[in-house]
Amino acid sequence: MIPNRSSYYLTTPIYYVNDVPHLGTAYTTIAADVMARYRRMSGHDVVFLTGLDEHGQKIEQAATAAGYTPQEWVDKLAPAFKETWEMLGISYDIFMRTTSDEHRRAVQEFARRLYDSGDIYSGSYEGWYCVPDEAYWAPGDLDMEDVGDGKEDAVPNCPDCSRSLQFVREKNWFFRLSNYADFLLQWYADNPQALQPETRRNEILSFIRSGLHDLSISRANVKWGIPLPWTEGTDDAQTMYVWFDALINYLTGIGFGADDEASAAEFAYRWPAQVHYVGKDITRFHCIIWPAMLYAAGLPLPQQVFAHGFLLTKGEKMSKSKGNAKTPRELVERLGVDGYRYYFLRDVVFGSDGSISDEAMVQRFNGDLANDWGNLVSRLFSMVGKYCDEVVPAYVGDPLTEGAEGAVLRDIADGLFEQVEDAYNRFDYSGALKEIWELVRAANRYLEDSAPWGLAKNADSDLEAAARLANVLYSALEAVRTIALFTAPTMPATADEVMSRLELSPATTVVDLQREAQWGQLPAGNKVTKGDPLFQRLDV
Ligand code: MSP
Numbered sequence: 001m002i003p004n005r006s007s008y009y010l011t012t013p014i015y016y017v018n019d020v021p022h023l024g025t026a027y028t029t030i031a032a033d034v035m036a037r038y039r040r041m042s043g044h045d046v047v048f049l050t051g052l053d054e055h056g057q058k059i060e061q062a063a064t065a066a067g068y069t070p071q072e073w074v075d076k077l078a079p080a081f082k083e084t085w086e087m088l089g090i091s092y093d094i095f096m097r098t099t100s101d102e103h104r105r106a107v108q109e110f111a112r113r114l115y116d117s118g119d120i121y122s123g124s125y126e127g128w129y130c131v132p133d134e135a136y137w138a139p140g141d142l143d144m145e146d147v148g149d150g151k152e153d154a155v156p157n158c159p160d161c162s163r164s165l166q167f168v169r170e171k172n173w174f175f176r177l178s179n180y181a182d183f184l185l186q187w188y189a190d191n192p193q194a195l196q197p198e199t200r201r202n203e204i205l206s207f208i209r210s211g212l213h214d215l216s217i218s219r220a221n222v223k224w225g226i227p228l229p230w231t232e233g234t235d236d237a238q239t240m241y242v243w244f245d246a247l248i249n250y251l252t253g254i255g256f257g258a259d260d261e262a263s264a265a266e267f268a269y270r271w272p273a274q275v276h277y278v279g280k281d282i283t284r285f286h287c288i289i290w291p292a293m294l295y296a297a298g299l300p301l302p303q304q305v306f307a308h309g310f311l312l313t314k315g316e317k318m319s320k321s322k323g324n325a326k327t328p329r330e331l332v333e334r335l336g337v338d339g340y341r342y343y344f345l346r347d348v349v350f351g352s353d354g355s356i357s358d359e360a361m362v363q364r365f366n367g368d369l370a371n372d373w374g375n376l377v378s379r380l381f382s383m384v385g386k387y388c389d390e391v392v393p394a395y396v397g398d399p400l401t402e403g404a405e406g407a408v409l410r411d412i413a414d415g416l417f418e419q420v421e422d423a424y425n426r427f428d429y430s431g432a433l434k435e436i437w438e439l440v441r442a443a444n445r446y447l448e449d450s451a452p453w454g455l456a457k458n459a460d461s462d463l464e465a466a467a468r469l470a471n472v473l474y475s476a477l478e479a480v481r482t483i484a485l486f487t488a489p490t491m492p493a494t495a496d497e498v499m500s501r502l503e504l505s506p507a508t509t510v511v512d513l514q515r516e517a518q519w520g521q522l523p524a525g526n527k528v529t530k531g532d533p534l535f536q537r538l539d540v
Pocket of ligand 1: 014318
């Protein structure tokens, strides 16, 4: 019996394909991956979507500058994402590309619905546009000193990314976003979990209260996009605004817009999503435009959007344009995949901005991983090799009775599931790891305190010492098994390695974590393999 057998659909943003994956995009993706793995291990029927945002002016310009057609360009760049996600152990189920035929169909179907319901009208847009962010900016959002008299003669900078804006004046199609302000305010009042953390919700609420403008959802002069169906083939053909196109990917991936029954059933089962992971810079799109689009189309709204903060280096947002971005590969070469995943989730509180530095990486790696976790495994397994012929000793008595040998570890392990589950429900990755490390540290202390090497000296002649030795080592091994299970979402390869050194099936394939983690299930007689250190200390 698998508990919680229900759909759990989660997504990352789909990334602009014109850049290679960097630490920021990897951060979102790893966090989502850890959640996907955790939910699978607790029995949920998970679908995890990531992918690429391939249309729009920015891509069109980049392709032209590089001497390619946009399609050639995106096809050339897309594999770098898949390779990076593979390197980082990302267990996505769906890799969306917005240039796919299914997506074009889904977007056109969606637009058609809004058009038919009267939510789309033709008008003219005059104002500023940020090409790198693919975002429109209303005069009220801009620094008016920059704007001059509000026309092209003075070019303001983007309030978000600080790059120069472009003045746009064209006939467009508009979505009646302004009609949905009251609905959105009510939605967030009724569903406080729908946007987390709370600081982000407050920002969005005050933005909505300050008044919403209708949104231009088409571009007259951008060729690289999905045609607006009712203009297709006419002299006034327009393409879809890239964010309008991109957001709909969350529907396409699970069957929206396809005309077969299986897809329709899949869509009905999967939608709405449990959570969209986003960075805080793209919450407006996900928490104003997207829910209004869905509501207008008569579709349910996602249960939650979680907006994380920025990674900062030396106090500044890390980004390629600032030249302070390292690539994931450079760090993986140093920390290994699991060390990399661990560092970002343990050291940065998910939801807040977080500074990252080489010093902190080395400290975490050497302290938490090489010393605490890695050392526990290597010294314990070598003791089992020496004192127990490389097999799990049988516990003498019942490890579950009160005050039994190892009860200090058992008591921590018994409370772990609830604490970790609670932390994951709050997206508190760092908190979950901190709880797990209570057990790691307790197990190290326990070995110190019970000194198996002393017990081993007398074990041949003293039955009591022999029994205690078996029970101490069994209990510590049981703690190691528990730690492997709970760290598996964050450090899957290491967890599976430890499980295999205990002759157990992989942690990552568990579907009932709570049950598997119950104390005392490690079978006596299993072979224990010492193996190489799990983490080689880094030089400072
Ligand atoms: N294509 C849009 C998303 C469309 S979703 C329907 C987009 N793409 S992006 O390639 O720019 O990816 C942005 C994601 O990476 C955002 O969630 C953003 O917050 C995240 N990061 C980019 N730099 C970052 C940091 N320095 N730190 C953390 N995350 C940051 O936006």
